[in-house]
Amino acid sequence: MAIRVNLDVMLAKRKMSVNELAEAIGITPVNVSVLKNGRAKAIRFSTLDTICETLCCQPGDVLEWVADEDE
Secondary structure (H helix, E strand, C coil): CCECCHHHHHHHCCCCCCCHHHHHHHHCHHHHHHHHCCCCCCCCCCHHHHHHHHCCCCHHHHEEEEECCCC
16 A cells, blocks of 8 residues: 655645745645655655645545555
């Protein structure tokens, strides 16, 4: 099982850059990039809440569960 992060899709839909989102939610652009590129191991609910509020979306718009190919 894997969790896919669709933050890049949401940023494109909202025409927002990584730097703009980072400033709006109060974390570094590097940490937004780590999350956007799927390299994050965890995300705080408070951060997810702020991302969803800023992008006017639901958590399911940002995170998606996908089955492993070998399942």
